[in-house]
Amino acid sequence: MELLGNIYCWFESLFGQNLAEYLWGYNCDTGEYNSINLFNSIGLITIFITFILVLAYYYLPLLLFNHPRSNRWWNWLIILLIAGAINFFIGYGWTINDFLDGNIGDCLMYTRDPDGNIISQLINKKDCWLFGLSNFIVSAMFFVLWSSILKWGSRNCKHSPIL
Amino acid sequence: MSKIYVFGIGGTGARVLKSLTMLLAAGVDCGVETIVPIIIDRDMSNKDLSRTKLLIEDYIEVNKIAETKGKNRFFKTKIKLLNGQLFLQLKDNTQKFKDFIGRNTSMSLENQSLMDMLFSKQTLDLDMTEGFQGNPNIGSVVLNQFDDNDIFAAFADDFKNGDKIFIISSIFGGTGASGFPLLRKTFQTSNVKGAYGQDLSNWGLINNAQIGAISVLPYFIVGSPTDDSLVNSDTFIDKSRAALSYYKTEDNKLDTLFYIADRHTTTYPHHKGGKSQMNNAHFVELAAATAVLDFVSPNVTSKNIHRDKDNKIERTTYKEFGINADLVEFNFSNLTDVTKNLIVNPLSRFLLFAKYMGYTVVKKDINGKEELVVEKVEKNDVFENEHRYQPYAYKRFTGEFRKINSIQKLESVQIKFFEWLLEMEKQNRKFTPFNLLSSSASDFIKGSLNIVKSRVLNFKNWAKVDNELNVQIKKIDKSLENDSRFMELFYRATEELINYKN
Secondary structure: OOHHHHHHHOOHHHHOHHHHHHHHOOEOOOOEOOOOOHHHHHHHHHHHHHHHHHHHHHHOOOOOOOOOOOOOHHHHHHHHHHHHHHHHHHHHHHHHHHHHHOOOOHHHHEEEOOOOOEEEEOOOHHHHHHHHHHHHHHHHHHHHHHHHHHHHHOOOOOOOOOO | OOEEEEEEEHHHHHHHHHHHHHHHHHOOOOOOOEEEEEEEOOOOOOHHHHHHHHHHHHHHHHHOOOOOOOOOOOOOOEEOOEOOEOEEOOOOOOOEHHHHOOOOOOOOHHHHHHHHHHOOHHHHOOEHHHOOOOOHHHHHHHOOOOOOOHHHHHHHHHOOOOOEEEEEEEOOOOHHHHHHHHHHHHHOOOOOEOOOOOEOOOHHHHHOOEEEEEEEOOOEEEOOOOOOOOOOHHHHHHHHHHHHHHHHHHOOOOOEEEEEOOOOOEEEOOOOOHHHOOOOOOHHHHHHHHHHHHHHOHHHHHHHOOEOOOOOEOOOEEEEOOOOOOOOEEOHHHOOHHHHHHHHHHHHHHHHHHHHOOEEEEEEEEOOEEEEEEEEOHHHOHHHHHOOOOOOOOOOOOOOHHHOHHHHHHHHHHHHHHHHHHHHHOOOOEEOOEOOOOOOOOOOEOOOOOOEOOOEOOEOHHHHHHHHHHHHHHHOOOOOOHHHHHHHHHHHHHHHHEOOOO
């Protein structure tokens, strides 16, 4: 299933091709994409979290969810930002852990000279932040998608936002 | 379904009709489909009359959107005017009583002397365009011309088998005290002719129609006169006593006769009539209005009506109204169960509706004096503030919706409803069922009745109302016009939120 990876790759220019290769599951030892496709793992979690928050916003009869005073577009936007923030940290946290634990293959991390000395580092911490940002955007996209599907049955928020 | 023709005689008649209209607007149970009000008064400039007229005109407009084929009861009972008129205008417009009886034009000297013995000079010179100013002896002479009127012919034409008649009058004034027995007698006189000597259709049905009346005994007094008025409240009790002794002759001529009075009276400013005669609404008038509803209630027909197999009145049922405690300030808790069952839910629901539309009572400085007045307050106007966001209003009640005639009339009644409630609080015996200053959707009903759902899930205050409106909109017939749908929606929502049960 490459759909999620393709979506993330719309933002590949942000977090870099090498981190994208790692997330696609590229294995430096075999030269094939036979590791876990992390785009799918992170993407499914992102989709699930946005789904739960959208569902809560439109249907959960608790707190300010599905509430007659929470049906303004900015209330919806706040939930979108909360979902985005959660997914931002999931995207960042996942990649920075792999980065710090050395899980990313050497061929993707560095350019080395024939003696094996590192010429340049191809993936940096900044790329992890930027992947987090990409996940934020993907989260926002799914939030809009889920909203446009789920809102119609809501009692109090069906017209929030006006889409 | 049948009709009831309600004849309101004099200022009290007009004010009781106003209270009846308020109750019907709020959706009280009424045993007939249509009420036909007719006000009889010579003092047509009386402000109480004009206020009642404006209210009934607004009601009739709103009633057009109240037929929703759903649950709605607000404005449900039809009010119909005969020939489009509310007033039975007496054709004779003679100003002075002495001219009416022809003392100076057609009487012999002996008869003139007799008249001078029977009536004082002040009475003979009385200007009757401002009513009979507490003189039933004049009223009984002048009012003896009911049938000489186009409206009477229209009444006869309109009357159908099963229709009922009800007469509202006060006993301590002039017009009501004299008009009531005259009117009753006219209805039960056979072969009454119209204004042009023609036979009146259906008069046989009118002769045998079920007929009830309420006689309102003193419940207010008036201050010292500031003009040449003949009204004197010192005579109210004596006049009532005299009239009551005469009313004994009405026994077995009425199906039901209701009485009401209040010894804890309010003193009104003294006006002999005209535009300055505008008395605050009083609970006695509300209670008197419930007499009409009691008379037509199918649940108590066997108690109210006693007729033999030939449809002749066997005996008159006498009823009085009372509250549970003699308090100077009272609320729903102090009413009897029958009255509570009749009015608590409708009044509370309609008030919640009016409050949602932004109407409330505020304290205002008027000429250096703090007064309570009814106003639409922007921040309290939940409808205005929320209709852009709430699903119930989406593409239905937005834009110019509030400017359409039926909704404007509805709001006009809502303002008057608030004023009516506020006026009842200003009496010496105050009926204060609501905290009118409250801007809350929950704590506006006084007393120990816990009838408003205080919390629905996580929704409080007006969010609770909006939530209910959003629930109910899905249950309403989509083919209804928007204004009718609005009415049905608010009835359903307030019914869910306010439900008093004994």
